[in-house]
Amino acid sequence: MDMTQWTKKDYMGAKSTLCTGCGHDSVTSQLINALFKSQIDPFNVVKLSGIGCSSKTPNYFISKAQGFNSIHGRMAPLATGVHLAHKDLRIIGISGDGDTASIGLGSFIHMVRRNIPMVYIVENNGVYGLTKGQLSATADEGTLAKSGEKSFLQTIDLCALAIESGAHFVARSFSGDSKQLSALLSLAFRQSGMAFIDVISPCITFANNEGSTRSYDYMKTQNEQLQELGFIQPKEEIKVDYPEGEVQEITLHDGSIVWLKKNSHKDHDFSSRESALALLNEARGSKHHLTGLFYWDDKAPKSVTSNMTEIPLAQLGDEIRPPKSALDEILNEFA
Numbered sequence: 001m002d003m004t005q006w007t008k009k010d011y012m013g014a015k016s017t018l019c020t021g022c023g024h025d026s027v028t029s030q031l032i033n034a035l036f037k038s039q040i041d042p043f044n045v046v047k048l049s050g051i052g053c054s055s056k057t058p059n060y061f062i063s064k065a066q067g068f069n070s071i072h073g074r075m076a077p078l079a080t081g082v083h084l085a086h087k088d089l090r091i092i093g094i095s096g097d098g099d100t101a102s103i104g105l106g107s108f109i110h111m112v113r114r115n116i117p118m119v120y121i122v123e124n125n126g127v128y129g130l131t132k133g134q135l136s137a138t139a140d141e142g143t144l145a146k147s148g149e150k151s152f153l154q155t156i157d158l159c160a161l162a163i164e165s166g167a168h169f170v171a172r173s174f175s176g177d178s179k180q181l182s183a184l185l186s187l188a189f190r191q192s193g194m195a196f197i198d199v200i201s202p203c204i205t206f207a208n209n210e211g212s213t214r215s216y217d218y219m220k221t222q223n224e225q226l227q228e229l230g231f232i233q234p235k236e237e238i239k240v241d242y243p244e245g246e247v248q249e250i251t252l253h254d255g256s257i258v259w260l261k262k263n264s265h266k267d268h269d270f271s272s273r274e275s276a277l278a279l280l281n282e283a284r285g286s287k288h289h290l291t292g293l294f295y296w297d298d299k300a301p302k303s304v305t306s307n308m309t310e311i312p313l314a315q316l317g318d319e320i321r322p323p324k325s326a327l328d329e330i331l332n333e334f335a
């Protein structure tokens with residue numbers, strides 16, 4: 001395929017109907033950028049979601065792709081089914097914190113265990129935006145909802161849970177950090193297994209109040225980046241001025257380059273599950289939102305379909321039917 005076959009327009013979708021300033025729209029913009037830069041075949045994409053403002057967003061990118069807006073919390077089993085039926089399709093799933101961390105939690109964990117190849121994005125605002133801002137299970141302890149309700153329960157950290165459940169690529173970003181988010185998305189599109197990105201995405205209408213730990217103001221002061229992250233596509237000219245020392249440069253199989261400059265957590269080894277979990281555990285107690293690439297094992301195990309036929313199940317024809325001679329043989333046994 002010609003590397004510049006697709007234009008940015010090929011990745012556009014319908015006009016967003018979300019509230020102006022919603023973080024989810026920024027995620028969509030970076031998704032379109034990363035898809036375009038990665039020259040993903042739009043006709044080979046399947047967009048999946050559950051229910052929520054976040055789950056509406058697949059409608060706002062790649063109109064040319066196929067899509068299925070499912071029921072609340074059921075994106076994970078849907079993705080598993082899509083992959084089983086047609087393992088050659090590229091799955092992009094968009095979910096919300098309510099969708100994934102509450103009603104869909106059980107199926108999410110099992111989908112991660114099965115390593116269903118897809119890019120799984122949670123647009124995490126700590127509230128149920130669509131149903132008027134109730135606190136979700138990812139709301140930080142002590143955060144204040146617009147209604148005045150204070151969260152007193154421990155938060156569910158979806159990144160830690162994904163690592164614990166066996167994910168091989170786990171990162172967190174902020175919808176307002178276009179550089180970090182687009183680099184992480186571009187990297188996620190190169191993973192052969194499941195790539196999980198939790199994006200803190202403020203709800204301007206129900207979680208942008210004083211006392212909320214997911215408001216734009218809060219994120220501006222409390223976003224702590226694990227590493228500075230850059231991504232260079234195979235045919236791009238490399239003109240990044242690498243700072244001296246502390247830079248990890250990784251060349252991927254297709255020639256693209258990822259560079260990571262360690263920031264505050266100099267000892268973090270992103271290839272170590274233990275190190276990633278310890279880091280997330282430590283961050284949970286602090287007031288900061290730690291963003292970056294937490295865990296990446298590029299030798300990901302195979303997915304559930306690895307031992308299946310090369311031809312996608314949906315395209316199997318006569319191969320799955322026993323030939324007439326085999327049926328005759330069985331019938332003759334009863335003759």
Ligand SMILES: Cc1ncc(C[n+]2csc(CCOP(=O)(O)OP(=O)(O)O)c2C)c(N)n1
Binds near residue numbers: 103130
């Ligand atoms: C089975 C079921 N239970 C409850 C609802 C109501 N409901 C719709 S969206 C939603 C939560 C959405 O929150 P989230 O997934 O975080 O998305 P956001 O709107 O915040 O982006 C709920 C509880 C539903 N649609 N279906």
Ligand code: SF4
Binds near residue numbers: 053125203
């Ligand atoms: S209610 Fe919140 S999450 Fe939903 S579209 Fe508006 S700002 Fe976004």
Ligand SMILES: [Mg+2]
Binds near residue numbers: 126
């Ligand atoms: Mg939400």
